[in-house]
């Protein structure tokens with residue numbers, strides 16, 4: 001996965017080789033920051049407005065001041081696409097930290113936030129999208145503000161690593177048996193034609209693809225209930241799937257040692273995948289004039 005050469009650094013553009021990052025930096029020492037991952041198809045952002053909104057919500061929740069408006073950030077990100085002449089399927093990583101300062105838990109005074117964004121190629125995972133993936137269940141040991149897309153991802157990293165070591169793609173997280181989400185995606189269970197997923201409380205990330213899936217379900221007349229399901233419900237599920245900006249709408253065919261449905265992606269999941277496919281086909285160029 002190659003990183004494109006031009007990076008957004010604060011509100012300017014720079015070549016990736018010219019970037020110098022200090023070691024006394026709040027993101028590195030405290031995970032004191034928030035981030036976004038935005039999908040790009042054929043050089044166009046998907047759901048950029050939703051991601052920019054969430055970025056601002058996350059920053060506000062941890063009291064980090066951003067030096068731009070939502071429109072200004074959107075324009076900077078669009079310019080980053082242009083400067084890198086993006087035409088492929090890729091993803092953008094955007095991060096803000098509280099800034100560079102001598103290590104101290106307290107917020108530093110008069111320090112600017114550190115911001116950067118870069119783009120990396122990201123091919124679509126067609127075989128997983130076709131065949132579905134294996135998952136494991138794993139306790140959700142994260143903090144109580146998972147709606148904030150914070151840099152503190154150690155519990156997520158450990159859960160996903162455990163999944164991988166068990167031959168699985170994702171870890172389905174649960175708090176005392178109640179399924180919240182996955183380590184890096186939202187998760188849904190389908191039973192008797194109804195989609196169930198955890199409500200958008202503070203205990204899960206409010207996924208941008210999830211918002212889109214709610215719209216698809218409505219358009220397709222598939223009832224979607226924001227009601228939690230449990231680990232015990234999984235063995236009785238007709239279908240299970242997950243969503244995220246990099247995984248899209250991804251069927252789950254195995255949870256721990258339990259096969260879901262017939263062990264192949266289910267009908268309603270396929271309908272939602274088709275809706276996603278149609279949605280990204282309609283993406284038109286959202287690029288703007290280069291301003292700097």
Ligand SMILES: Cc1ncc(COP(=O)(O)O)c(C=O)c1O
Pocket residue numbers: 037156181182183184185186204205206207208209210243244245246
């Ligand atoms: C914990 C978690 N939940 C859900 C998601 C899905 O969010 P989105 O659909 O905005 O990519 C992610 C994405 O990275 C995530 O890390």
